[in-house]
Every structure is written in C-alpha cells, then in structure tokens.
Amino acid sequence: MFTSVRYVIRENTQNMYRIFSIAKYELLADMRDSKLGWFWNFANPAIQVMTYWFVFGYVFNRKSVGHIPYLLWMLGGMVVWFFISPCITDGCNAVFKKIDVITKMKFPVSVLPMTVVLQKLFDHFCLMIILIVVFALYGYYPTWHWIGLIYYLLCAIIFAVSLSLTTSVLNMLARDTRKLILACMRLLLYLTPILWDIDKLGHGRLMKLMTCNPIYYVVQGFRDCFFYHKGIMAYSWSMGWFWGITLVLFFFGSYMMYKFKTRFIDLI
Known part of the structure; x- marks a missing residue:
C-alpha cells in the first residue's frame, strides 16, 4: 500500500512540467473550438448561478440566510461546486480519454487526474472574479479572512485528485462507472447544503450525517471565509470526516x- 502511495506521489512530483503542459493544452484546445474563447469560462458559470438564484431565490422567495443575502450565500457555495463537480466527472474519464497516448508511448498514467484538476482550476479562478465583483456590489469586500480560502481550495484539489485516482481506474474496468458518477453528482448537488441551509434540519442525527459529506466541509469552509469568520477548528467534526x-x-x-x-x- 505504501509502495503505491510513494509511486503516485513520486510520479506526480517528477512530472510537474508535463502536468502543466497537458492542462494548458487541453484548456487552449477547448477555447480553440469556440470563436468566443474565454468568454464561455465566465458566461457558463454566470448563467448557471443566475438560473439557480431565479429558481431558489426568486421563485421560492428566499431573500436571505440569516443576515446574508441569498444570492451571495448561494454563490459562496456554488463557487466550490462548480470546481469540484467537473473535477470529479472529468477526472473519472481522465485515463480513458488519453488511451491513444497510453497505447503509443510509456506514459505516467497517475498524473492524468491532476491534469484535469489543474485545467478546472482556471475555470474556478474565472468564477472567483465574478464572485468578487458581485460581492463588491453588495458591499462585501475581501478581508484577511479570505486567506483561509487557500487551505480550503487545497482541500478541494486533494479530494478531487484522490477520488479521481480511483474512479479513473474503475472506469477502465467498467465503462458504467462514469455514468454512475454523473448520476450521483446530480443527486449530490441537492443533498449537499449548497442551495439550502443545513440549519433547517435542526441538530439531530440527520444533520450530523450531512456534515460528514467531504464536499460540505469545503463549501462551509468557503462560506466561513466569506461571511462567518469562525475559523478552521469550528468545523472539527466535518474536518475529521x-x-x-x-x-x-x-x-x-x-x-x-x-x-x-x-x-x-x-x-x-
């Protein structure tokens, strides 16, 4: 077991330049297929955010969560989801997508999940720009508490890579794996307290179970940096899980x- 861990860590650290090169190539290739290029990196998440806000904020008349406007509260969680979700779904297909390269040359296969995460990191930064602009319009400006976002972003990266290492291999063994992951991610969006407030569950066993969700930990961490400023140890239960x-x-x-x-x- 430890031999395999050392193998994966060594292969990724020794091929950092290759990881960056592949991620850059994939990113530019996606833009090359579109005349508007980088515009869609901003437009796609913005359109989805406004859709969720219209349905859950306007139609269901959710004005705020506590003292926080609902749009900002939702955006504080969606910025995490829009990063982790494609990392997991595309990471599952990371090895199969590069099978033509693997068959023609000796290739460090374990670096492929990291290339996917690095590519999606660019989209995440684009959405963060939108978030900062929207927050500023509502009077919420960056503070020193936002430094904690570095830790929670690192958590998201490690989790996405760890999960993709497993699912990318399972997808090679059974192609149904990716379909299962896609179905689970659709369900997980609504089970994770991103569009709704977890406090509505009270403080019983169900709430405890929901806070064991690894994605919830990152979502709550981002919101803490933005709004609550409780600190990392305030979520020790979720951190442990x-x-x-x-x-x-x-x-x-x-x-x-x-x-x-x-x-x-x-x-x-």
Missing part, C-alpha cells in the same frame, strides 16, 4: 493506479 475519507480514497486510488499501471492497454 473529510481528511479521513480523503486519505482512504487517496490510499485506495494509489493502490488501484499502481496495480493496473501496466494493464491499461489490456483493458481497452
């Missing part, structure tokens, strides 16, 4: 990647 689940996924994903590193061609 997050790092426990993430480490299990990373160890298992590394084991799967190491075990099948020479067999991907046979799985085509």
Whole structure:
C-alpha cells in the first residue's frame, strides 16, 4: 500500500512540467473550438448561478440566510461546486480519454487526474472574479479572512485528485462507472447544503450525517471565509470526516493506479 502511495506521489512530483503542459493544452484546445474563447469560462458559470438564484431565490422567495443575502450565500457555495463537480466527472474519464497516448508511448498514467484538476482550476479562478465583483456590489469586500480560502481550495484539489485516482481506474474496468458518477453528482448537488441551509434540519442525527459529506466541509469552509469568520477548528467534526475519507480514497486510488499501471492497454 505504501509502495503505491510513494509511486503516485513520486510520479506526480517528477512530472510537474508535463502536468502543466497537458492542462494548458487541453484548456487552449477547448477555447480553440469556440470563436468566443474565454468568454464561455465566465458566461457558463454566470448563467448557471443566475438560473439557480431565479429558481431558489426568486421563485421560492428566499431573500436571505440569516443576515446574508441569498444570492451571495448561494454563490459562496456554488463557487466550490462548480470546481469540484467537473473535477470529479472529468477526472473519472481522465485515463480513458488519453488511451491513444497510453497505447503509443510509456506514459505516467497517475498524473492524468491532476491534469484535469489543474485545467478546472482556471475555470474556478474565472468564477472567483465574478464572485468578487458581485460581492463588491453588495458591499462585501475581501478581508484577511479570505486567506483561509487557500487551505480550503487545497482541500478541494486533494479530494478531487484522490477520488479521481480511483474512479479513473474503475472506469477502465467498467465503462458504467462514469455514468454512475454523473448520476450521483446530480443527486449530490441537492443533498449537499449548497442551495439550502443545513440549519433547517435542526441538530439531530440527520444533520450530523450531512456534515460528514467531504464536499460540505469545503463549501462551509468557503462560506466561513466569506461571511462567518469562525475559523478552521469550528468545523472539527466535518474536518475529521473529510481528511479521513480523503486519505482512504487517496490510499485506495494509489493502490488501484499502481496495480493496473501496466494493464491499461489490456483493458481497452
């Protein structure tokens, strides 16, 4: 098990330039297919945010969550979802998408999930620009508490890579894996307290169970940096579950990647 972890970490650290190059190529390739290029990196998340705000904010008449305007509160969570969700869905297909490269040359397969996450990181920064502008219009300006976003973004990256290590291999073993992931992500959007306030559940067992969700930990962390300023240790329960689940996924994903590193061609 530890051999596989060392293998994955070493392969990723030794191929950092290759990871950046692949991510940059994929990003530019997506823009090359569109005449408007970078415009869609801003337009797509903006359109989705306004759609969710119209449905959950305007139609259901949700003006605020506590003292925070609902649009800002929702955007504080959606900025996380728009990063993690495509990282997970595209990360699941990371190895299969590059099968033509793997079959023609010796390639460090374990770096592929990281290339996907790095590519989606650019889209995340685009949405963060939109978020800062909207927050400023409502009178919410960056403070030193926003420094905590670095930690929570790192959490999101590690979680997405850890999960993708496993699902990208499983997707090679069974193509239904990606379809299952896509279905689960649609469900998870509504089960994760992104569009609704978790305090509505009270403080019973159901709420405890919901806070075990690793994505919830990152979402709540972002909102804490934006609005609540409680600090990292205020969410120790969710933190414990997050790092426990993430480490299990990373160890298992590394084991799967190491075990099948020479067999991907046979799985085509």
